[in-house]
Amino acid sequence: MISIENLSRDWPDFSLQNINLEVKDREYFVILGPTAAGKTLLLELIAGFYKPEGDQIRISGEDVTMKDPEERSVGFVYQDYSLFPHLTVEENIKFGLQVNSFLKEEVIDKTQQIMDLFGISHLTDRYPRTLSGGEQQKTALARGLVLDPKVLLLDEPISSLDMPSQEEMRRELRRIHEETEVTTLHVTHNREEASWLGDRIAVMNHGEIVQVGNPDEVFRKPKSEFVANFVGIENIFEGKSKREGSVAKIDIGSNVQIEATTEREGDVKICIRPEDILISKQPIKTSGRNMMDGQIVNISNLDNISRVTVDVGKEFAVVITKRSLFDMDLEVGKNVYITFKASSVHVV
Template sequence: MLTIDSVSKSLGEFSLSNVSLSVEDGEYFIVLGPTGAGKTILLETIAGVYTPDAGRILLNGRDITDVPARERNIGMVYQDYMLFPHLTVEANIGFGLKSHRADPAFIRGKIQESADLLNISHLLHRYPGTLSGGEQQRAAIARALVMEPEALLLDEPLSALDVKTRESLRAELARIHEATGTTIVHITHNFEEVFDLADRVAIMRGGDVVQVGTPEEIFRRPNSDFVAGFVGVENLLRGTGSADGTVAVGDLRICAENGIPGPVSVAIRPEEILLSKAPLPENGRNVVFGRVESVRPNGGLVRVSVDAGVLFKVTLTRQGFEEAGVAPGDAVHLAFRPSAAHVYPSGEEEEA
């Protein structure tokens, strides 16, 4: 539905480098990456704010690379809403239709339909300056959707909102996507948005796309140390792999879900590891013995570091930590399934 084909764009310190992506019709597609990775440039190039230096952009098979932004039928919503302060919510929502000289009765009907979808019909007479952040963002989304875009681009739409409003609007976005079937490309730094909303995810770094997959694939089966570190895989072990799925990490032998011969990295999420003072049965799992090096509370979770010849980091719930009854210096047993240990060729840069 939306195809980005080998697109490059240089804007000084920010750039895109031969980016290729395909977003399916009706898909909710999220783009993640650190600051400066090129996420916003990608969105603005799709929208037509910038023309690529190289490559093509196709929408439903139509080449829109050189089509002016207003003729692309693509909606864009920024994190700072960008509503016109001197216009009412009603006038803001209908602005695009009015500029296209649509029939006034048609405009009124579409405004009401869009406002109803976003639950802001009672705010149509108000001005943006009198609205909360969440209400302003709903109005901005309604303004984009009223044009019935073939694709909707969201540039960190929830980042400026408080936690409670973010949760509410996240649920609204899921409902709106289900109701309209609109193809959405959404930039965020928030992993909760990924799991609540995304069909697929792209990870960007330095102007390039480094991995694309479902949230499950990205978070549990990263393809590099960079992606693993970025999505919170705290256990990154270097070793020598074999085709049968075993990996030698120092004196440890780890059974993994996939076998790759030669120098490899093993990525294990900290919440996938069981911890106990009592011996743990293998039951097809990797079982490791070590000593607790540190305990660090972190909100409703507790992070435990265990020295087992290599350092393992384990994340427990408060209840799980209290039941384990461990403290620094205690001898403990760790266990994790081969499916929790994902192997990929080592040699990638480690910084996230």
């Protein structure tokens, strides 16, 4: 559906470098990365707001590299919604239809259909300043989809909303995508948002795409230390790996040795997600090859989860529910055991 080959573009203080990307028809594709990674600039190149330097962008097999935005069949929704403040909800949505010379009956029908789809028909005569953030976002999305674009581009579409509204809008975006089946490219810096919505994810940093894969591949099998750090793998260690039979033993220093299922030997980096580590007050019988004892040195709480840091010679972060923390009566200074499987150790 979207094919990008060796895309580059220089600005005075930033550049996109050799972007290669394939987005499938009807896919919900997320570009994930930190602020100033170049995510929005990539969307704007796809939309035609900028022209690349001698490279190629195809949409539905058609070369649109040098075409103007209105010739690309692309809908674009910015983070700030960009609604016309002097127009009502209905007028904002029908604006594109009128500019593109749709018949009056088509304008009425399409506008009503898309408002019904988003559940905003009751807001017809309201102005943007009177709407909640979620209502403004639904209006912007409706305006982006009313022309039946081949591709919908979303630039941080829910980052301005409060947490409950973000959760509601994530569900709404998934529902709309399932009903319309429009190919969607969604930019965000939010890991939860990316994993919840994306069929596949591209991680972007400093103007380059550094990894592409499904959520499990990106979040559990990062290809670099940057990706591991960015997607929240807090347990990252350097070590020396040596194969012994079906597993490798990796010395990470301080008399701590980790078993992992990898073919790699020599200098390596390993990553273990905090939620893949079990914590207990007594040794437990488990299939996990890695068990070690240590002392709790820190506990931090966030919403319904707790992050427990255990020093076993190296510090490991473990994520558990607040209920588990309470039931086990875990406190800083207490001795505990941590356990994880060899298959939970990702080697980069």
